[in-house]
Amino acid sequence: MLSWLIAITGASKGFGTCVALALVDSWIVKGASRVDFILTGRDEKGLRSARDQMIQTFEKQPNANRTIIQVVTTIADFSDPDVLDAVSDSILNAAPSSSYTHTMLINNSGSLGRIERVRNLSAKDYRAAYDANITSPAVLTSHFLRRFGGAEEGTWIVNVSSLAAVKALDTMSMYATGKAARDMFFRCVALEEEELAKESGRNANTRILSYAPGPMETQMQKQIRSEMPDVPMKEMFVDFKEKNGMVDPMDSARKMLAVLEWNKYENGAHIDVYDVETFLSAGDSLNKA
Numbered sequence: 001m002l003s004w005l006i007a008i009t010g011a012s013k014g015f016g017t018c019v020a021l022a023l024v025d026s027w028i029v030k031g032a033s034r035v036d037f038i039l040t041g042r043d044e045k046g047l048r049s050a051r052d053q054m055i056q057t058f059e060k061q062p063n064a065n066r067t068i069i070q071v072v073t074t075i076a077d078f079s080d081p082d083v084l085d086a087v088s089d090s091i092l093n094a095a096p097s098s099s100y101t102h103t104m105l106i107n108n109s110g111s112l113g114r115i116e117r118v119r120n121l122s123a124k125d126y127r128a129a130y131d132a133n134i135t136s137p138a139v140l141t142s143h144f145l146r147r148f149g150g151a152e153e154g155t156w157i158v159n160v161s162s163l164a165a166v167k168a169l170d171t172m173s174m175y176a177t178g179k180a181a182r183d184m185f186f187r188c189v190a191l192e193e194e195e196l197a198k199e200s201g202r203n204a205n206t207r208i209l210s211y212a213p214g215p216m217e218t219q220m221q222k223q224i225r226s227e228m229p230d231v232p233m234k235e236m237f238v239d240f241k242e243k244n245g246m247v248d249p250m251d252s253a254r255k256m257l258a259v260l261e262w263n264k265y266e267n268g269a270h271i272d273v274y275d276v277e278t279f280l281s282a283g284d285s286l287n288k289a
Helices: 014-024 044-059 081-092 123-148 173-200 219-227 232-242 249-262 273-282
Strands: 003-008 034-041 068-075 102-107 154-160 206-212 269-272
Touching: 003 014, 014 034, 014 044, 014 249, 034 044, 034 081, 044 068, 081 123, 102 123, 123 154, 123 173, 154 173, 154 249, 173 206, 206 249, 219 232, 249 273, 269 273
Parallel strands: 003 034, 003 102, 034 068, 102 154, 154 206, 206 269
Antiparallel strands: none
């Protein structure tokens, strides 16, 4: 009996909601007897909408009478670093069970921070951005691994990354450094989990992926276009919109799940949506970390 626990942060809108919907129609749900979802975010209405869409999508699936799914939602505000341990506990306490054959955490939530050049930023700006983009997912991941890591058939952790993790962007230093730090954090997690497996004499079964979903027409892109100062890079983001260069978020979510199903990526790898087809056709593990 295969059972899954899947927790998704930032699930109330945008790419997070698309990931949740894609999961309902994925290899994970189709092959399991039970799947429990925890959706977190700051918008209660958005979380309820995501949950309702998931259930409606699932009920249309041919396996709807063979798989049990349960979707619980929990409001989570990661903006206060002093209560992150308590917030992480409250999220994971929402799990309907304490034992699963498979577990997955998708760290999707994040913040752009102030879109300004470094000489115009303050300590307060940095603290807020780095707490949201680095400290929060790190703390939640620690709690998740203690509670649900080392599941019998495997644990997966996905860090929703960005091109900004590997490419400098004018006026987006806070966002870019946050994403780069997250990528490195999760590479360290991948290494640690492999070492822990060796020390305990068991096979390593914790898989880590940093996935860059591409430029999508979400609230984040709209914020970039409206708040970015008039620097040359702004034209790139405007062109994405005007020249139909945006990635469809549902398509990107499905490609992310295809990479997870393929499961031959280097543990801790950074994979961009534009490279997915190359990876899936390669046949062997490629290291993009």
